[in-house]
Amino acid sequence: MPKFSKKRGKSNPTVSTASLPDIIFMLLFFFMVATVMRDSSLKINVSIPQATELTKIKDKSLVNNIYVGKPTSQYQSLYGTSPMLQLNDKLVNRTNIEGEIPLFLEKHKLKVPESRHGAIYSSLKVDGNITMGIVNDLKTALRKANQLKINYSARQRVEG
16 A cells, blocks of 8 residues: 655745835835925915816925915914914014015025026915905015916815
């Protein structure tokens, strides 16, 4: 009678987990380098109006964000309730627009390569309840500072 023997010790090899910590740390470093943190926190209330025709911003590093609205409740004791501009983390009163806009634009130009200075534009994020007086003052200050490319931010109107 022939002898039948079971094949022992011939199981599939296990997957090596020795390189797993290296992979996890590599992903962690990638996300730490690739993530862009917000430059400034919003100190004014802005409810952006709705629009039907919108264009997506392609290169956000070339955009100056200027917020226009009333200060939030925690800043109303310092600045009052009149509409103001927020340039990065700085709140600017309507009377100081002419002096602050050129400084704000020059600080942004330092971060952008000189060959791209002509492509810089300002994105106005204006509260829907603000009168056009402060917006006209802002546009005049931008024109005097030779910032002629302006974008008005809006949300997509939901049809329904």
